[in-house]
Amino acid sequence: MVDIVIQLLPHILAALLYGALGFHFWNTRWREGENQCVACPMQTWERIAIAAALVIHAVGLYDALFADVGMRFSFSFALSLMMWLAVLIYWLESFMARMEGMQPMVLPLAAVCAALPVFFPNVHLVANASATGFKLHFLAAMLAYSLLTLSALHAIFMGFTENALHKRSVKRSLGSLPPLLTMEKLLFRMLLIGFILLTLTVGSGVLFSEELFGKPLTVDHKTLFAFASWGIFATLLIGRHAWGWRGKRALRWTLAGFALLILAYVGSRFVAEVILGRF
Numbered sequence: 300m301v302d303i304v305i306q307l308l309p310h311i312l313a314a315l316l317y318g319a320l321g322f323h324f325w326n327t328r329w330r331e332g333e334n335q336c337v338a339c340p341m342q343t344w345e346r347i348a349i350a351a352a353l354v355i356h357a358v359g360l361y362d363a364l365f366a367d368v369g370m371r372f373s374f375s376f377a378l379s380l381m382m383w384l385a386v387l388i389y390w391l392e393s394f395m396a397r398m399e400g401m402q403p404m405v406l407p408l409a410a411v412c413a414a415l416p417v418f419f420p421n422v423h424l425v426a427n428a429s430a431t432g433f434k435l436h437f438l439a440a441m442l443a444y445s446l447l448t449l450s451a452l453h454a455i456f457m458g459f460t461e462n463a464l465h466k467r468s469v470k471r472s473l474g475s476l477p478p479l480l481t482m483e484k485l486l487f488r489m490l491l492i493g494f495i496l497l498t499l500t501v502g503s504g505v506l507f508s509e510e511l512f513g514k515p516l517t518v519d520h521k522t523l524f525a526f527a528s529w530g531i532f533a534t535l536l537i538g539r540h541a542w543g544w545r546g547k548r549a550l551r552w553t554l555a556g557f558a559l560l561i562l563a564y565v566g567s568r569f570v571a572e573v574i575l576g577r578f
Contacts, residue, residue, distance in 0.1 A: 309359025384445030446493030
């Protein structure tokens with residue numbers, strides 16, 4: 300019992316710290332009130348606190364995923380790892396652009412996902428995890444999923460922001476955000492990098508399935524969802540370059556691609572592990 304608590308402690312601490320920081324950023328950047336700073340830049344201690352949460356979260360994930368018996372994984376660890384990378388990307392981006400107004404959105408989600416392994420601790424051993432090719436495939440997949448997850452969150456928030464501006468509903472939360480054009484450039488930069496990584500993931504899975512997974516490629520719902528997601532993101536990026544797609548159209552395509560991508564792995568693992576009890 301004590302060993303289990305020790306293993307779960309980093310996940311609990313990271314979730315609590317993410318939650319506390321999310322509340323802090325909401326209270327100081329979004330909450331309506333008198334004599335509160337509008338568009339306050341991120342303070343040094345805030346950056347350090349987010350970095351501390353990332354380190355604690357990373358320690359918990361590393362200890363949980365990599366054991367003497369091999370690499371372990373599950374839908375809860377997939378979501379936790381994806382949100383860890385998402386917070387890391389926003390943290391790094393904050394050194395180049397104003398991201399303090401985005402933290403009340405991403406940090407609470409990170410808190411929820413960091414806590415998922417506590418409630419869904421069951422894992423399964425990953426075959427061929429020691430192979431270098433599989434490690435590169437896994438890294439590309441997780442980076443792609445994280446970037447495209449962050450892109451979906453970013454697109455949703457852009458949609459709310461654009462809607463508020465059209466209604467002339469100017470609140471403190473909008474004053475803490477980067478300009479809409481800056482957010483749009485960041486969105487398509489993340490989409491492009493995420494799409495490149497997704498292409499490497501899908502391509503390596505198709506071409507080297509037997510070497511990576513020890514079996515030939517099988518056409519199942521996971522494969523079909525992954526290809527459909529890749530096609531949607533490809534169409535969106537082509538539409539952006541060729542016809543200048545933006546706004547609500549870009550939001551719809553981003554969310555559609557993201558939904559299929561989630562179903563391709565996390566959704567199927569959730570059904571298998573939680574509903575069907577298969578590990």
